[in-house]
Amino acid sequence: MLGERVRIGDGVAFGAHAVIGDGVGIGDRVALGAHAVIGDGVELGDDVRIGAHTVVHPGTAIGDACEVQDGAVLGKPPALARGSTACRAPLAPLRLEAGAVVCAGAVVFAGADVGARAIVGDQAYVRERARIGAGTVVGRGSCVDNDVVVGARVKVQSGVYLTAWSEVDDDVFIGPGVTTTNDDTMSRHGPEYALRGARLRRACRVGGGAVLCPGVEVGEEAFVAAGAVVTRDVPPRAVVMGVPARVVRDVGEADLLEHWR
Numbered sequence: 026m027l028g029e030r031v032r033i034g035d036g037v038a039f040g041a042h043a044v045i046g047d048g049v050g051i052g053d054r055v056a057l058g059a060h061a062v063i064g065d066g067v068e069l070g071d072d073v074r075i076g077a078h079t080v081v082h083p084g085t086a087i088g089d090a091c092e093v094q095d096g097a098v099l100g101k102p103p104a105l106a107r108g109s110t111a112c113r114a115p116l117a118p119l120r121l122e123a124g125a126v127v128c129a130g131a132v133v134f135a136g137a138d139v140g141a142r143a144i145v146g147d148q149a150y151v152r153e154r155a156r157i158g159a160g161t162v163v164g165r166g167s168c169v170d171n172d173v174v175v176g177a178r179v180k181v182q183s184g185v186y187l188t189a190w191s192e193v194d195d196d197v198f199i200g201p202g203v204t205t206t207n208d209d210t211m212s213r214h215g216p217e218y219a220l221r222g223a224r225l226r227r228a229c230r231v232g233g234g235a236v237l238c239p240g241v242e243v244g245e246e247a248f249v250a251a252g253a254v255v256t257r258d259v260p261p262r263a264v265v266m267g268v269p270a271r272v273v274r275d276v277g278e279a280d281l282l283e284h285w286r
């Protein structure tokens with residue numbers, strides 16, 4: 026089904042039952058899977074591939090050579106709980122920059138920005154106003170909450186929870202099942218209470234299953250051992266371990282990122 030004022034480039038392939046809204050722009054050599062639903066005003070760059078049964082909400086901008094796999098949902102508007110403190114202002118459209126990949130069943134909200142060549146893994150979840158830097162990978166089933174900023178070349182492994190207002194600098198490694206938290210009161214606070222996400226500084230590494238308490242900063246090149254519960258800031262280049270996490274040594278010179286690029 027084709028809406029009005031649709032602009033279609035050369036060599037475009039339409040899957041069966043694809044639904045294209047009004048004012049959609051489709052670049053050259055785009056392939057649209059069966060049953061894809063492309064909302065009003067969506068822009069698809071050249072060489073974009075859209076999987077079967079994907080839903081792209083109105084206004085979403087998808088750059089050249091992006092791949093959106095089967096069943097992904099792009100540009101979803103949030104459904105905020107009554108007491109949620111997340112901002113309710115209108116959202117800018119979702120942007121996928123050139124070469125980004127959103128894998129099967131992932132959900133990426135309106136207002137988010139996925140950088141060039143970044144990968145959002147199968148069934149991952151990226152909320153409104155989150156920023157994913159160039160070349161970053163968000164692993165399978167991981168959740169990047171609203172207003173989280175993730176830098177470039179970050180590795181977020183499977184099953185990670187990055188809570189709202191966390192900051193993740195370039196080249197950080199986040200192991201499987203890491204949980205960050207932002208609310209010491211567990212929801213028993215007034216409107217004046219500020220939620221505090223984790224701050225993961227450049228090239229730090231956080232081991233599998235670690236838990237980061239609200240507002241902790243993990244310093245540049247620091248190493249958090251698997252299963253640690255981090256209750257205090259971790260100094261740059263420190264190795265911390267245990268519950269609660271304590272400094273046990275420094276990261277050795279040979280382990281610094283500059284030797285592993």
Ligand SMILES: CC(C)(COP(=O)(O)OP(=O)(O)OC[C@H]1O[C@@H](n2cnc3c(N)ncnc32)[C@H](O)[C@@H]1OP(=O)(O)O)[C@@H](O)C(=O)NCCC(=O)NCCS
Pocket residue numbers: 200201231232233249250251252253266267
């Ligand atoms: C920190 C780590 C590298 C082990 O360091 P290590 O110095 O080689 O540790 P060792 O095996 O020599 O053990 C030294 C001591 O620390 C303890 N220890 C080791 N790892 C620990 C951890 N994660 N938490 C708490 N204590 C730990 C050991 O039990 C041992 O204690 P002991 O001296 O009382 O017997 C490892 O535990 C780790 O966290 N690896 C990261 C794995 C990961 O999450 N990867 C992500 C991608 S899959």
